[in-house]
Amino acid sequence: MKVTVFGAAGAVTGSCHLVEAAGKRLLLDCGMIQGSKVEEAKNALPFDFDVKSIDAVILSHAHIDHCGRLPVLAQYGYHGPIYTHRATADLLPVMLEDAASLAEMDAERRNRFHKDGHNHHKPLFTRHDVGQVVRQLERLDYRKPLTLFPGVTVTLQDAGHILGSASVRIVTEDAGETRTLVFSGDIGPLNTPILADPDPFPSADLVLMESTYGGRLHRExxxxxxxxxxxxxxxxxxxxxxxxxxxxxxxxxxxxxxxxxxxxxxxxxxxxxxxxxxxxxxxxxxxxxxxxxxxxxxxxxxxxxxxxxxxxxxxxxxxxxxxxxxxxxxxxxxxxxxxxxxxxxxxxxxxxxxxxxxxxxxxxxxxxxxxxxxxxxxxxxxxxxxxxxxxxxxxxxxxxxxxSAHTDQAGLLEWYGAYSGHPRIALVHGEDDARKACALALKMRFDVDAQIPAYAETLSV
Structure with a gap:
C-alpha cells in the first residue's frame, strides 16, 4: 500500500490523500484550500493526479477544507462512489450548495467590473456540480466494515470533531499480505458538547494523523x-x-x-x-x-x-x-x-x-x-x-x-497512544511549526519518529 499527500502538508486546509493498494486507487478527502487569495486560487488548478483513475473517494467529514473540491473532482471526470458517514452525507449538500452560491455571486461581481470581455470569471463550481456529487454519495455507519473491492475494506469510527466526522481505516490484502492504514480525519477534544468522544482504532501499520494544534495545549x-x-x-x-x-x-x-x-x-x-x-x-x-x-x-x-x-x-x-x-x-x-x-x-x-x-x-x-x-x-x-x-x-x-473543535497536543498524543505497538505515524493537516512540535512530543512520549511529509510525498505502508 502507498499513500501520497496531495494536500494539507504544512497547512490546515486542502485535505487530500491518494491511497494505492490491491490494484485500486482511493482518495481520502478532497478539500478546499483556504487562506490568502494566492492560496485559494490553487483550488482552480488541475489536480496533480489522474482523476479518471480514481476508483473511490472516502470523505472524513463535511467541513469545506475536507470536501470543498469534490465538485471540481466531478468536473474533471470523477463520477464514482463517495463513501462517507450518513450524517456527513446529509450535511454535504448544505455545505457545498452554500459554497457554490458564494462562488457564483463572486464570479458575477467580478464580471460586473470587467465588462470588456478580457476577464470572464467563472465560479469554481456551480449548484449543478453539487447535484452530481450528491448523487455519488454512499452512506456508511460507524464500526461497520464495508468491502469496497476485493481485498479492500473500509471502516469508519467517530472522530468527535463535528456531527458525522470519522476516522478512516483501510485494510488491504494483496499477494497474501495484509496492511492497515488509519487516517485520523480531524480529531475532537474529549467531552465536547453534543458529540461522542473520539473512538480510535486498536492498531495500524501507518497512522496518518492531523496536527492542527500539535504545538499547543488548550485552556481548560x-x-x-x-x-x-x-x-x-x-x-x-x-x-x-x-x-x-x-x-x-x-x-x-x-x-x-x-x-x-x-x-x-x-x-x-x-x-x-x-x-x-x-x-x-x-x-x-x-x-x-x-x-x-x-x-x-x-x-x-x-x-x-x-x-x-x-x-x-x-x-x-x-x-x-x-x-x-x-x-x-x-x-x-x-x-x-x-x-x-x-x-x-x-x-x-x-x-x-x-x-x-x-x-x-x-x-x-x-x-x-x-x-x-x-x-x-x-x-x-x-x-x-x-x-x-x-x-x-x-x-x-x-x-x-x-x-476548539480540534483536540490539542495532549489529546493527539492520547488518541495515538491507544494504538497497540505505537505504529508508524505521519503528520498532516498542520502548519510546519505545529507538526514539528507534535513530532517532538511523540518522540519524547512514545519514542517514535513521526514523519512530516511534504506535498506530493509518497509513504509506504
Whole structure:
C-alpha cells in the first residue's frame, strides 16, 4: 500500500490523500484550500493526479477544507462512489450548495467590473456540480466494515470533531499480505458538547494523523466558560455588541449548547441573540435528525429547557434584509455569523459596523488559517479595509481556545497512544511549526519518529 499527500502538508486546509493498494486507487478527502487569495486560487488548478483513475473517494467529514473540491473532482471526470458517514452525507449538500452560491455571486461581481470581455470569471463550481456529487454519495455507519473491492475494506469510527466526522481505516490484502492504514480525519477534544468522544482504532501499520494544534495545549474548558461569561458581562456594561465568527457546522451548534447551559449564569436573557447564517439554520435541521449520535448529556439537555436551538431570545436570520437590520442595533446584540475565518460571508459586514468601537468585543472560537482576515485580526492588525472603508480597530479581541473543535497536543498524543505497538505515524493537516512540535512530543512520549511529509510525498505502508 502507498499513500501520497496531495494536500494539507504544512497547512490546515486542502485535505487530500491518494491511497494505492490491491490494484485500486482511493482518495481520502478532497478539500478546499483556504487562506490568502494566492492560496485559494490553487483550488482552480488541475489536480496533480489522474482523476479518471480514481476508483473511490472516502470523505472524513463535511467541513469545506475536507470536501470543498469534490465538485471540481466531478468536473474533471470523477463520477464514482463517495463513501462517507450518513450524517456527513446529509450535511454535504448544505455545505457545498452554500459554497457554490458564494462562488457564483463572486464570479458575477467580478464580471460586473470587467465588462470588456478580457476577464470572464467563472465560479469554481456551480449548484449543478453539487447535484452530481450528491448523487455519488454512499452512506456508511460507524464500526461497520464495508468491502469496497476485493481485498479492500473500509471502516469508519467517530472522530468527535463535528456531527458525522470519522476516522478512516483501510485494510488491504494483496499477494497474501495484509496492511492497515488509519487516517485520523480531524480529531475532537474529549467531552465536547453534543458529540461522542473520539473512538480510535486498536492498531495500524501507518497512522496518518492531523496536527492542527500539535504545538499547543488548550485552556481548560471550565476556565473558557468563565472567561466567556466575563466577556459578556463586560460588553453588556459597556453597551456594546459581541461578534462571534463561527463555522456553520459544529461551532455554531456548540455555542448554542453553551448558551443554553449557562443561560442564567451569563444572564443571557437580556441580550438579543442572532444566528445570522442561512447555512447554520439548515445544519441545525440535520442535527435534529441525528440525535442518536449525541452524547448522553446532550440527549438530556435537548429534551429540557431552554432548548439549545430554540432559546427564547434567539433569532435565525436567513433574509439579507434581516441581516442588514441587525447593524441598526448599537448594543445589546450577540451575533454569530460566518465565515469562521472572516474571509467571506455575513460576518464581514458586521465587522465593518463594529470593529471601530471600543465598546464592542470580537470572540474567535476556532482556528484562523494563515492569510485569512481572522488570522490578521487575532495577530493584532491595527486597521482593515472592508467594503471600501478604512477602519481603525478599537474593538476588543478575544481568542477562546478552549472551545476548539480540534483536540490539542495532549489529546493527539492520547488518541495515538491507544494504538497497540505505537505504529508508524505521519503528520498532516498542520502548519510546519505545529507538526514539528507534535513530532517532538511523540518522540519524547512514545519514542517514535513521526514523519512530516511534504506535498506530493509518497509513504509506504
Amino acid at each position: 474548558r471550565a476556565a473558557t466558560v468563565q472567561e466567556m461569561g466575563e466577556i459578556f458581562d463586560a460588553a453588556w456594561k459597556a453597551g456594546g455588541n459581541i461578534l462571534i465568527p463561527a463555522f456553520a457546522v459544529g461551532r455554531s451548534q456548540e455555542l448554542l449548547y453553551w448558551f443554553a447551559k449557562h443561560y442564567e449564569d451569563w444572564n443571557l436573557g437580556r441580550w438579543r441573540i442572532f444566528m445570522d447564517s442561512p447555512m447554520a439554520s439548515k445544519v441545525i435541521e440535520v442535527y435534529d435528525r441525528h440525535e442518536e449520535l449525541f452524547d448522553d448529556d446532550a440527549k438530556v439537555m435537548f429534551h429540557g429547557k431552554p432548548h439549545p436551538f430554540h432559546l427564547p431570545n434567539l433569532k435565525y436570520t436567513t433574509d439579507v434584509e434581516d441581516s442588514k437590520a441587525i447593524n441598526e442595533h448599537n448594543g445589546g446584540c450577540i451575533i454569530i455569523a460566518g465565515s469562521g475565518m472572516c474571509n467571506g460571508g455575513r460576518i464581514r459586514h458586521h465587522l465593518r459596523h463594529n470593529l471601530g468601537s471600543a465598546k464592542n468585543h470580537i470572540l474567535f472560537v476556532g482556528y484562523q488559517s494563515v492569510g485569512t482576515l481572522g488570522r490578521l485580526l487575532v495577530d493584532g492588525i491595527d486597521s482593515v479595509k472592508l467594503f471600501g472603508d478604512d477602519i481603525k480597530i478599537k474593538a476588543h479581541r478575544h481568542t477562546i481556545g478552549g472551545l
